[in-house]
Amino acid sequence: MVQRPGRFRFLRALRDLRVHGLLSPQDVPLAATVGVLLALFAACAIAFPGFLSPGVARNLLVGNAALGLVCIGMTFVIISGGIDLSVGAAIGFSSILIASLVQQGWHPMPAFGLALTVGAAGGATMGTLIHRFALPPFLVTLAGMFLYRGGALMVSERSITIRHPLHRTLAEWGSGPVPPAVVMFVVAAGAGFVVARWTRFGRDVYALGGGEESARLMGVRVAGVKVRVYAISGLCAALAGVAMTLATGAGNATAGHLAELDAIAAVVIGGTPLSGGAGSMVGTVAGVLIFGLIQEAMPRAGVTNSWWFRIAVGGLLLGFVLLQRGLEGRRGQ
Amino acid sequence: MVDALPLLEARGLVKVYPGVRALDGADFTLRAGEVHALMGENGAGKSTLIKALTGALAPDAGEVRLGGRVIRPRSPVEAQRLGISTVYQEVNLAPNLSLAENLLLGRQPRRLGLIDRRAVRRRAEAIMAGLGVRADVGRPLGSLPIAVQQMAAIGRALDLDARVLVLDEPTSSLDAEETARLFGAVRSLAARGMGVVFITHFIGQVYEVCARVTVMRGGRVVAVRDAGGLPRLELVALMLGVSMEEARAIERAHARAGSSAEVALRARGLRRGRVGPIDLDLRRGGALGLAGLLGSGRTETARMIAGADRHESGRVEIDGRSVPTSPPRRAIAAGVALCPEDRKAEAIVPGLSVRENIALAVQARQGWWRPIGRRAQRNLAERFVRSLRIATPGVEKPAGELSGGNQQKVVLARWLAAEPRVLLLDEPTRGIDVGAKAEIERLVGDLCARGVAVLFISSEVEEVGRVCDRVLVLRDGRAAGELSGEGVTVAAVMRLIAGEGERA
Amino acid sequence: MRDSARAAVRAIGRAAPAAAAVGLLLAFNAAFTPGFFDLAVADGRLAGSLVDVVNRGAVVALLALGMALVIATGGVDLSVGAVMAIAGATAATLVAQHGASPWAAIAGALAVGAAAGAFNGALVAGAGVQPIVATLVLMVAGRGAAQLLTGGQIVTFNDPVLNFIDGGFVAGVPMPVLIAAGALALGLALTRGTALGLFVEATGDNERAARLAGVRVRAVKAAAYVLCGVAASVAGLLAASDIRAADANNAGLYLELDAILAAVLGGTALRGGRFSLVGAVLGALFIQGLTTTLYLHDVSPNATLAVKAGAVLAVCLAVSERVRAWVGRK
Structure with a gap:
């Protein structure tokens, strides 16, 4: 056989690893993510006495449930080859919307429902614009971000405390054994995992991310998939907004500040390349947990300065970007 | 049936x-x-x-x-x-x-x-x-x-x-x-x-x-x-549009003035992927035709020489000295220019004006800190618009808005302006009208007369015969034979392309 | 000579959407905002709404200049806001905590900006990482780095030279206006006075063709990111000088998005290729003019965000080929 240059030689080397029961190339980013997570966890467990307690695990989940929810939607968007910058502002909008509706005498349940509907509809609208007019996703969702943030601040610039028995009960559960936000995150992650892996829609998202033209030729209804992907992202962001109101007992228009950035970073660290077509929900959850672990570990290591957190995330991001670039091989030349 | x-x-x-x-x-x-x-x-x-x-x-x-x-x-x-x-x-x-x-x-x-x-x-x-x-x-x-x-x-x-x-x-x-x-x-x-x-x-x-x-x-x-x-030969004749009688009868219309013996560019053992090893010599004032069907390795050979793709082994010598040709900037510095086959993807910069497209290679060679003034660029561009008869309302027209033939001429002008010693033309007459085609063929003759060494690739055997004094025929990534002087006939080229006489 | 007239028309044509938007804004203000065009000279200083717009628009104008270059090469730089924060932090800490001379602080800030640009350039041009991803790294980590410099504090300073950068006047004209004008002039000289502009446009329009024509496409791309980083650091100096402090958290926050909007509004092709520095500055002035106008009409700053969203969408749709094809068919 003629030896094909470059990329195949590399992939063949990796295939040999797999033949020996070790790895397949598409699993390398995920393996790296899980490896980093386990190493971090082990290091923390050894370095900090009492780290292996339910309390810490709880903190980890509670503290990152909202981010995790956003990341689930973002994972779909990124796998499809797009990006959604509007999620942070969407959190703020749904948070303040719910609080203000309850303040006006709404029952929290329909308020949640309306917030989720707005989130999904907003996402669907952006998806439609992106597809119908072939616009760059990051500009359209940027407009969405301005719109959500401006709208949220117009509803109220001040934080609104939510006073309703049901909401109070739910919020109190937050410090109980089954915090609602964590339940939402776990359920959403499970649903995301199943959808991505075991539904035709989920596989279509991957196909779309692998190449729009090929996907169309293979019979994927590109328009529908794109619209749904952004709708899911909007829905997840609105869910995160609900989680935020439960955690703080109030609605805040500035909630979710920079969450889009954290979410993109966590998803990429979770092994999903921004070029689309690959990635997994498991990786994303691992990415979110890495985020949480670093946050938990830093104060224990005596690093109380939050900026080291950003730098660490940036460094991890760089590492994963370079790893993914290396796996792609040198295109073109 | x-x-x-x-x-x-x-x-x-x-x-x-x-x-x-x-x-x-x-x-x-x-x-x-x-x-x-x-x-x-x-x-x-x-x-x-x-x-x-x-x-x-x-x-x-x-x-x-x-x-x-x-x-x-x-x-x-x-x-x-x-x-x-x-x-x-x-x-x-x-x-x-x-x-x-x-x-x-x-x-x-x-x-x-x-x-x-x-x-x-x-x-x-x-x-x-x-x-x-x-x-x-x-x-x-x-x-x-x-x-x-x-x-x-x-x-x-x-x-x-x-x-x-x-x-x-x-x-x-x-x-x-x-x-x-x-x-x-x-x-x-x-x-x-x-x-x-x-x-x-x-x-x-x-x-x-x-x-x-x-x-x-x-x-x-x-x-x-x-x-x-x-029969194979007849299939090739059908594809290339020459009748069998013609194919046998056409001898070259006129004997071309033989090129000098001086070798401007010598390639030895060039190889990349399926293609190669290929040896060829380009002589000052001569046009070497590269014939063969699509996929025979014609384009790949030209691209290796010009550094558009790096060759995996072999070497390119200019005036007897081995020179690096990749990235293309180096080949250009050594006087080698390539008009690539895929004009749209690799040659025309559609948003830039005719003037800028023509001046691009010269400017790139001079470096960014020594700009060619707008007036000098315009003079340069207008000179080629006239001499190549590029149909454009003006040199400020975006090149992407011209017809295919005129875009091809703009690309040619870009390289002529750079005054290369070796010019590699990959399908320069493809997809353009008959008039423009004849002009480009004539231009190759003029270039040879001025001492440029030309490599000419075309799917049209007759055209290769008209333009070139020597023809190298490729088949399946290898040289199938070389013809020169009076031996360059359509029939001979086709026989080499079809691989007749070898295993059928 | 009709040809050069045509070239001029084309060059202006690229900036036309921004020019038209600014024109519309001015017309609106002429009709509905009393005193918008009034210019006063108080204490030998120029004042008035128009001056205010240009003065406040300078930061985005600087960012948009660099962004236009980067976008023209077919990329984008998401890190400019973070680079502003780093540059401001560098200058402020050098002066306030290390007792450096303000000139050294300015030089330091510019050097940091150039280094940040070189980092982005290395990732994009060297490692071949997608620009969005490559610059995301610095967007995420940059603010952390700035906070690291300032120790998480808002580092205040009171240095006549640094204060002068944003607050000073020369011949009655505010410094930010002069700096932005100077940057535009320098940018024009650098891109149109040399062949750099041609190379940038060729690279962004058809990278493979540019490479085959002998253009050093990687060096061109890297240069664009470095210039963008330097422009962002100047913007960071302005922002720090404005509040006489380095605020690592908020300096330049979300301004990368304004810069992209200004550049695209100013006629720079989002897919790379043609760019217009004049257009980028006009785009920045439009964004600031819009904000100021809404403010003068007592529209809440929050609604301004919504209007901005509309502007982003309008610009997207205006430059979308598919929309053009669609309109053309009707």
Whole structure:
């Protein structure tokens, strides 16, 4: 056989690893993510006495449930080859919307429902614009971000405390054994995992991310998939907004500040390349947990300065970007 | 066999683009159970015909019948649903998904509403086994050899209950063993009653696998023949549009003044992928023609010399000194310029003006800190607009808005302005009108007279004969022979291209 | 000579959407905002709404200049806001905590900006990482780095030279206006006075063709990111000087998005290729003018965000080829 240059030689080397029961190339980013997570966890467990307690695990989940929810939607968007910058502002909008509706005498349940509907509809609208007019996703969702943030601040610039028995009960559960936000995150992650892996829609998202033209030729209804992907992202962001109101007992228009950035970073660290077509929900959850672990570990290591957190995330991001670039091989030349 | 009801039939297909009749009343008939070769050089209209058959474009006139019924697919997906599947040279599947998923995307077996991954795997394995391919269906498609990817595309078509399978140059990136396996699968499909349209530029493969041959040229079908009764030389003559009598009779119209013996560029052992090793000499004031069918390695050779693609082994010498040629900047510094084959992707900068396009190479050589003034650029551009008769309202017109022939002249002007010592022209006359073509041919003569060494690639053998004093014929990535002086005849070139006299 | 007239028309044509938008804004203000065009000279200083717009628009104008270059090469730089924060932090800490001279602080800030640009350039041009991803790294980590410099505090300073950068006047004209004008002039000299502009446009329009024509496409791309980083650091100096402090958290927050909007509004092709520095500055002035106008009409700053969203969408749709094709068909 003629030896094909470059990329195949590399992939063949990796295939040999797999033949020996070790790895397949598409699993390398995920393996790296899980490896980093386990190493971090082990290091923390050894370095900090009492780290292996339910309390810490709880903190980890509670503290990152909202981010995790956003990341689930973002994972779909990124796998499809797009990006959604509007999620942070969407959190703020749904948070303040719910609080203000309850303040006006709404029952929290329909308020949640309306917030989720707005989130999904907003996402669907952006998806439609992106597809119908072939616009760059990051500009359209940027407009969405301005719109959500401006709208949220117009509803109220001040934080609104939510006073309703049901909401109070739910919020109190937050410090109980089954915090609602964590339940939402776990359920959403499970649903995301199943959808991505075991539904035709989920596989279509991957196909779309692998190449729009090929996907169309293979019979994927590109328009529908794109619209749904952004709708899911909007829905997840609105869910995160609900989680935020439960955690703080109030609605805040500035909630979710920079969450889009954290979410993109966590998803990429979770092994999903921004070029689309690959990635997994498991990786994303691992990415979110890495985020949480670093946050938990830093104060224990005596690093109380939050900026080291950003730098660490940036460094991890760089590492994963370079790893993914290396796996792609040198295109073109 | 003679009266078999045609499976797929096209009548009088016409497709007109501004300036070209890409399809000019083409007829095509495919019978069930046959492998049918569709042959033709660039611009012959075969890809347009295929697009019309598979719904990728709508013909301006004519009709397509499948099993006797008129069909008008509006997209490849719709054509697939009707039973016409296409496998492209560039595999149009999802490289990131597993082989199994590629076979069954959108039709995955489900249980309780969820995809039954095990059933997907089983069915995929069955499909591939049916094609005689053993491959791990769980691996991402992109990590499998191209041959398996092609087979996957075929497998997907089969699972869609295709009645007609169009294979568009499926073998161009396969090696011999992979090709043999593909042919095995194709034969067994035909034996099961499928109609297969096979597009290739490897003549040998036509005889290996096809029963009938349709030859196209200039948007028309020029011949439909049984492969058994069509000698190689005649097939080449049909494709290139020379009658056999002509082919035998045409000698070169005039003896060209022989080029000097001084070698401007010497390439030795150039090799990259399938192509090579190739040796060639370009002489000062001489034009060396590089002939051969598509895929014979003509373009690859020129690109290696110019550094557009790095050669894996071998060397390029200029004036006896070995010079690095990659990146292209280095080749240019050594006086080597390439007009690439794909004008749109690699030569024209569509948003920039004619003036900027022409000045680009000279400016790049001078460096960014020594700008050529706008006035000097305009003088330069206007000089070439006049001398090459580039039809443009002005030198400030964006080059992308010019016609193909004029864009080609702009690219030529870019390199003429750089005054190279060696000029490599890859299909410079493709897709442009007759007048512009004659001018470009004449220009090559002028350049030679000024001492430039020219490498001239063209699919038109006659043109190569007209322009060049020596011709190197390539076949399957190797030199098949070199002709010079009086020996450069259309017939001789074609004989080398067809590989007659060797194993048939 | 009709040809050069045509070239001039084309060059202006690229900036036309921004020019038209600014024109519309001015017309609106002429009709509905009393005193918008009034210019006063108080204490030998120029004042008035128009001056205010240009003065406040300077930061985005600087960012848009660099962004236009980067977008023209076919990329994008998401890190400019973070680079502003780093540059401001560098200058402020050098002066306030290390007792450096303000000139050294300015030089330090510019050097940091150039280094950040070089980092982005290395990732994009060297490693071949997608620009969005490559610059995301610095967007995420950059603010952390700035906070690291400032120790998480808002580092205040009171240095006549640094204060002068944003607050000073020369011949009655505010410094930010002069700096932005100077940057535009320098940018024009650098891109149109040399062949750099041609190379940038060729690279962004058809990278393979540019490479085959002998253009050093990687060096061109890297240069664009470095210039963008330097422009962002100047913007960071302005922002720090404005509040006489380095605020690592908020300096330049979300301004990368304004910069992209200004550049695209100013006629720079989002897919790379043609760019217009004049257009980028006009785009920035439009964004600031819009904000100021809404403010003068007592529209809440929050609604301004919504209007901005509309502007982003309008611009997207205006430059979308598919929309053009669609409108053309009707």
